[in-house]
Amino acid sequence: xxxxxxxxxxxxxxxxxxxxxxxxxxxxxxxxxxxxxxxxxxxxxxxxxxxxxxxxxxxxxxxxxxxxxxxxxxxxxxxxxxxxxxxxxxxxxxxxxxxxxxxxxxxxxxxxxxxxxxxxxxxxxxxxxxxxxxxxxxxxxxxxxxxxxxxxxxxxxxxxxxxxxxxxxxxxxxxxxxxxxxxxxxxxxxxxxxxxxxxxxxxxxxxxxxxxxxxxxxxxxxxxxxxxxxxxxxxxxxxxxxxxxxxxxxxxxxxxxxxxxxxxxxxxxxxxxxxxxxxxxxxxxxxxxxxxxxxxxxxxxxxxxxxxxxxxxxxxxxxxxxxxxxxxxxxxxxxxxxxxxxxxxxxxxxxxxxxxxxxxxxxxxxxxxxxxxxxxxxxxxxxxxxxxxxxxxxxxxxxxxxxxxxxxxxxxxxxxxxxxxxxxxxxxxxxxxxxxxxxxxxxxxxxxxxxxxxxxxxxxxxxxxxxxxxxxxxxxxxxxxxxxxxxxxxxxxxxxxxxxxxxxxxxxxxxxxxxxxxxxxxxxxxxxxxxxxxxxxxxxxxxxxxxxxxxxxxxxxxxxxxxxxxxxxxxxxxxxxxxxxxxxxxxxxxxxxxxxxxxxxxxxxxxxxxxxxxxxxxxxxxxxxxxxxxxxxxxxxxxxxxxxxxxxxxxxxxxxxxxxxxxxxxxxxxxxxxxxxxxxxxxxxxxxxxxxxxxxxxxxxxxxxxxxxxxxxxxxxxxxxxxxxxxxxxxxxxxxxxxxxxxxxxxxxxxxxxxxxxxxxxxxxxxxxxxxxxxxxxxxxxxxxxxxxxxxxxxxxxxxxxxxxxxxxxxxxxxxxxxxxxxxxxxxxxxxxxxxxxxxxxxxxxxxxxxxxxxxxxxxxxxxxxxxxxxxxxx
Ligand SMILES: Nc1nc2c(ncn2[C@@H]2O[C@H](COP(=O)(O)OP(=O)(O)OP(=O)(O)O)[C@@H](O)[C@H]2O)c(=O)[nH]1
Ligand SMILES: [Mg+2]
Numbered sequence: 001x002x003x004x005x006x007x008x009x010x011x012x013x014x015x016x017x018x019x020x021x022x023x024x025x026x027x028x029x030x031x032x033x034x035x036x037x038x039x040x041x042x043x044x045x046x047x048x049x050x051x052x053x054x055x056x057x058x059x060x061x062x063x064x065x066x067x068x069x070x071x072x073x074x075x076x077x078x079x080x081x082x083x084x085x086x087x088x089x090x091x092x093x094x095x096x097x098x099x100x101x102x103x104x105x106x107x108x109x110x111x112x113x114x115x116x117x118x119x120x121x122x123x124x125x126x127x128x129x130x131x132x133x134x135x136x137x138x139x140x141x142x143x144x145x146x147x148x149x150x151x152x153x154x155x156x157x158x159x160x161x162x163x164x165x166x167x168x169x170x171x172x173x174x175x176x177x178x179x180x181x182x183x184x185x186x187x188x189x190x191x192x193x194x195x196x197x198x199x200x201x202x203x204x205x206x207x208x209x210x211x212x213x214x215x216x217x218x219x220x221x222x223x224x225x226x227x228x229x230x231x232x233x234x235x236x237x238x239x240x241x242x243x244x245x246x247x248x249x250x251x252x253x254x255x256x257x258x259x260x261x262x263x264x265x266x267x268x269x270x271x272x273x274x275x276x277x278x279x280x281x282x283x284x285x286x287x288x289x290x291x292x293x294x295x296x297x298x299x300x301x302x303x304x305x306x307x308x309x310x311x312x313x314x315x316x317x318x319x320x321x322x323x324x325x326x327x328x329x330x331x332x333x334x335x336x337x338x339x340x341x342x343x344x345x346x347x348x349x350x351x352x353x354x355x356x357x358x359x360x361x362x363x364x365x366x367x368x369x370x371x372x373x374x375x376x377x378x379x380x381x382x383x384x385x386x387x388x389x390x391x392x393x394x395x396x397x398x399x400x401x402x403x404x405x406x407x408x409x410x411x412x413x414x415x416x417x418x419x420x421x422x423x424x425x426x427x428x429x430x431x432x433x434x435x436x437x438x439x440x441x442x443x444x445x446x447x448x449x450x451x452x453x454x455x456x457x458x459x460x461x462x463x464x465x466x467x468x469x470x471x472x473x474x475x476x477x478x479x480x481x482x483x484x485x486x487x488x489x490x491x492x493x494x495x496x497x498x499x500x501x502x503x504x505x506x507x508x509x510x511x512x513x514x515x516x517x518x519x520x521x522x523x524x525x526x527x528x529x530x531x532x533x534x535x536x537x538x539x540x541x542x543x544x545x546x547x548x549x550x551x552x553x554x555x556x557x558x559x560x561x562x563x564x565x566x567x568x569x570x571x572x573x574x575x576x577x578x579x580x581x582x583x584x585x586x587x588x589x590x591x592x593x594x595x596x597x598x599x600x601x602x603x604x605x606x607x608x609x610x611x612x613x614x615x616x617x618x619x620x621x622x623x624x625x626x627x628x629x630x631x632x633x634x635x636x637x638x639x640x641x642x643x644x645x646x647x648x649x650x651x652x653x654x655x656x657x658x659x660x661x662x663x664x665x666x667x668x669x670x671x672x673x674x675x676x677x678x679x680x681x682x683x684x685x686x687x688x689x690x691x692x693x694x695x696x697x698x699x700x701x702x703x704x705x706x707x708x709x710x711x712x713x714x715x716x717x718x719x720x721x722x723x724x725x726x727x728x729x730x731x732x733x734x735x736x737x738x739x740x741x742x743x744x745x746x747x748x749x750x751x752x753x754x755x756x757x758x759x760x761x762x763x764x765x766x767x768x769x770x771x772x773x774x775x776x777x778x779x780x781x782x783x784x785x786x787x788x789x790x791x792x793x794x795x796x797x798x799x800x801x802x803x804x805x806x807x808x809x810x811x812x813x814x815x816x817x818x819x820x821x822x823x824x825x826x827x828x829x830x831x832x833x834x835x836x837x838x839x840x841x842x843x844x845x846x847x848x849x850x851x852x853x854x855x856x857x858x859x860x861x862x863x864x865x866x867x868x869x870x871x872x873x874x875x
Pocket of ligand 1: 476477478479480481482483484485620622646647648649650690691760761762763764831832833834
C-alpha cells in the first residue's frame with residue numbers, strides 16, 4: 001500500500017478498482033457523526049473511467065477529520081471542467097466502495113456539503129449543521145442508505161443542536177427480538193415497552209451470493225472474513241481495507257462501536273487462517289483479544305433476564321464466573337432456583353443445574369417454568385415431566401406436596417426437618433433424567449474457588465473447540481500411499497468402514513485391477529517372445545538355414561509361447577486395455593474369461609514372464625499380492641478382505657478429492673486427567689487430494705486454507721524408482737516427490753500451517769535398502785551410515801538397522817529442506833506398512849501437534865493479557 005501526501009492529507013493508495021462502473025445507485029456519502037468511527041475517504045484521479053483508483057485515507061477520528069476539513073477542504077461542486085484529476089471522495093464510516101461525492105481543496109471551511117454524482121449531475125447540497133439535526137432513524141434521511149437502521153435505533157443523540165455527535169448514549173431498554181441462536185432457532189423472548197431492537201445490522205451494500213462485499217468479486221469458494229456485526233464478507237485482498245486496524249475485532253470500519261450480532265458470539269476470538277496470513281502473530285493476538293474481551297462486544301447484562309429481572313453487570317459476572325456457569329449463555333429470559341441450582345428458560349422445564357446460591361436476578365416465581373402439577377420445588381410449580389421423574393425416582397408426590405430441594409438433591413417437605421431422601425443419588429434416576437431430557441447435577445466445570453474476576457477474563461478461546469471439525473489435508477506425490485492412508489483411517493475409526501454397496505464396488509475395482517495386471521504381463525510376454533524370436537533368428541542367420549523350418553513355429557520354439565486359446569484371450573485383453581474399455585465391459589467379460597485365468601496362471605510361459613516382473617515398470621509392486629491369488633479373486637463369489645482393500649489401487653475416488661470424518665475412539669485406559677476422554681469428542685476430517693493435476697501455483701488449494709495441518713506423504717520406497725517426466729526424461733521418483741513437497745510447503749495457502757511429513761512404506765524400504773543403496777537417488781548421495789561392526793547384534797536395544805538409519809537420514813533431509821524454505825519446523829512420522837495401527841499413531845501425532853499449537857496460542861493470549869494489564873513501566 002503506497003502512501004501519498006496531497007494537500008497535507010495522507011492518502012493510502014490501496015487498490016485499483018475494476019469492479020462494475022460506479023453509478024448513481026452507489027451508497028451515498030455518510031457524514032461524520034460518531035466520534036469513535038474512523039473516517040475513510042476515497043480519491044479518484046480518473047473519475048470518468050470505469051477503472052478508478054480508489055485510495056483510502058488512513059482511518060482517522062471524526063475530531064481529527066474535522067480539523068483537517070477546516071484546514072484543507074471545502075465541500076462544494078467542482079468547477080473542474082477538464083475532468084482530469086479531481087478528488088472523488090466519500091467521507092464516512094464504510095471505507096468500502098462508496099465514491100460518491102467530490103470535494104476540492106480550499107483554504108476555508110464551508111458549512112455545506114455538496115453531493116455530486118459522477119455522471120449525471122445529481123446535486124444535493126446539505127448543510128453540515130443540518131446533519132446533526134437529522135432524524136437518523138428516518139428512512140427519508142439522505143444518509144439512510146449507508147447508515148444502518150440498527151445502529152440508528154440503538155443510539156440516541158444527546159443535544160442535536162450543539163453540533164457535537166459524540167454524546168451518544170445506549171438506551172437501556174431492550175427487547176429480545178429475533179436473535180438467532182447458534183442452532184438456528186430464533187430466541188422466543190420478547191418484551192414490550194420502549195425498545196432497542198437488536199437485529200442483525202444489514203451490510204451497507206447487497207452483493208451477489210458469495211462475492212466479496214468490497215470488490216464484488218469471488219464466489220462461495222473464495223475464502224472470506226466476516227464482520228461480526230453485519231455479516232458482510234470480505235476477500236483476502238479487501239479485508240484489511242474494509243476492517244482497518246480492527247480495534248474491536250473483525251468488524252467493518254462502519255460497524256466499529258456497534259454491538260455484535262449475537263449469533264456470532266461463539267466465534268469471538270477464534271482467529272481465521274486468513275488473518276493469520278495477513279498479520280503477524282502479535283497483531284492477530286491483539287485483535288482476537290480485543291474482539292473477545294472488548295467492552296462493546298460483551299454480552300450486555302440487561303440482555304439476560306433472570307426470574308423476571310434484567311441483570312446488572314456484577315450479576316452477570318457472578319453468573320459467568322461461578323464454578324458451574326450456564327452453558328452457552330445467550331440473550332433471553334431465564335429462571336433460576338438458587339437453592340438447588342436448577343436453571344431453565346422462562347416457561348420451560350429445567351435445562352441444567354448450575355452453581356447454587358448465586359445472587360442473581362429476582363426471587364423465583366411459582367409459574368417460572370409454567371408448571372401445572374400443583375407440586376412445588378423451592379416455590380416453583382414443577383412441570384409434568386419433572387413430576388414423572390420424581391415419581392419414577394420414588395419420591396412420594398401424593399397430596400400436592402411442596403418440596404425443599406438442596407443442591408445435593410436432598411429433599412424435605414416444607415415445614416419438616418427430616419431429609420426424606422436424595423433425588424439424584426440412585427443410578428437409575430440419572431438414566432431416567434437422560435431419557436426425559438432433564439438435567440442432573442454435574443461436576444463443577446471449574447474448581448470452586450477459582451473464581452474469575454471479570455466477565456472479560458472469563459474464558460480463553462477454546463481453539464481446539466469440540467464443536468469444530470479439524471481438517472487434516474493429506475497430500476503426496478503420485479503413488480505415495482495417500483489413498484491407502486485414507487482407507488486405513490476408515491478401517492480404524494469407522495464402525496462400518498465400507499458399506500455393502502461400497503464393498504461390491506471395491507470388488508469390481510480389484511478384479512479389474514487384476515485383469516490389467518494380467519494384461520501387463522501378457523504384453524510383456526509378447527515382448528519377451530519377440531526378443532527370443534529375434535535372438536533365434538540371429539542365431540539362425542549365424543548357423544545357417546538348417547532350422548529355418550522351425551522358426552515360424554513360435555508356439556513350439558520359445559519358452560514364452562502360449563497356446564492359441566490363451567493367445568486369443570491375450571489378444572482380447574490387450575486390445576480391450578488399449579481401447580481403454582476394460583472397465584466398461586467388465587465384469588460381464590470377466591465371467592466368460594475367468595476360467596482361462598487359472599489356465600493362464602498355471603502356464604509355464606506366463607510364470608516365466610511373472611518371474612521377470614521386476615523388469616516391468618508399469619506393473620506396481622503390489623500386483624504380486626493380487627496376482628498370486630488371481631484365480632480366487634476373479635471368481636464371482638470373491639469378497640475382498642480389509643487387507644485386500646488396503647492394498648488395492650484405485651479404490652478411493654479418482655476425482656482427486658476424498659475424505660473421511662472421524663474421531664479417535666475412547667481407549668479403555670482413558671483418564672479424565674489426561675484429557676484423552678475429551679479428545680474422543682474432537683472431530684477430524686481427513687481430506688485426501690490427489691497429486692495428479694496439481695499444476696504450479698494451483699489456485700484452488702486456497703479452498704483448503706482452513707485446514708489445521710497438512711500431512712505430506714512420501715513413499716520411502718521411491719528412492720530407486722524412475723519414471724518419465726513431462727519432457728520424456730527419466731526422473732527419480734523421490735526427487736519428483738521432493739519437488740512436489742517444495743511446491744506445497746511454499747504455497748501461500750499453507751504459509752502458516754503446520755506440516756507433518758509421513759515417511760511411508762517403511763516395510764518395503766527396510767527390505768530394499770539391504771539390496772539397493774540409498775545413493776541410487778542423487779539427493780541422497782551423501783548417505784554414509786555408520787553401522788556397528790556386528791550387524792547381527794540386534795539384541796542391543798540401541799542398535800539401529802540400516803533401514804532405521806536411512807529413515808532418519810531421509811527425515812533430516814526433508815526437515816532441513818523445509819526449514820530452509822519456510823524457517824519453520826517440520827514434524828515427521830513413519831508409516832511402517834499397510835496395517836492400520838501404524839497410521840493410527842501418525843494421526844494421533846497430528847492431533848498432538850494441533851494440541852501444542854492451541855496451547856501455544858492460549859499461552860500467547862495469556863501473555864498478551866499479562867502485558868496489557870501491566871501498568872506502564874516506570875523508567
Ligand atoms: N508395502 C506397502 N505398500 C503400501 C503402503 N502404503 C501404500 N502401499 C501401496 O502402494 C500403492 C500406492 O498407494 P496409494 O495409496 O494408491 O497411493 P496414492 O498416494 O493414492 O497414489 P495415487 O493413487 O497414484 O494417487 C498401493 O498399491 C498400496 O497398497 C505401505 O505402507 N506398505
Ligand atoms: Mg491411490
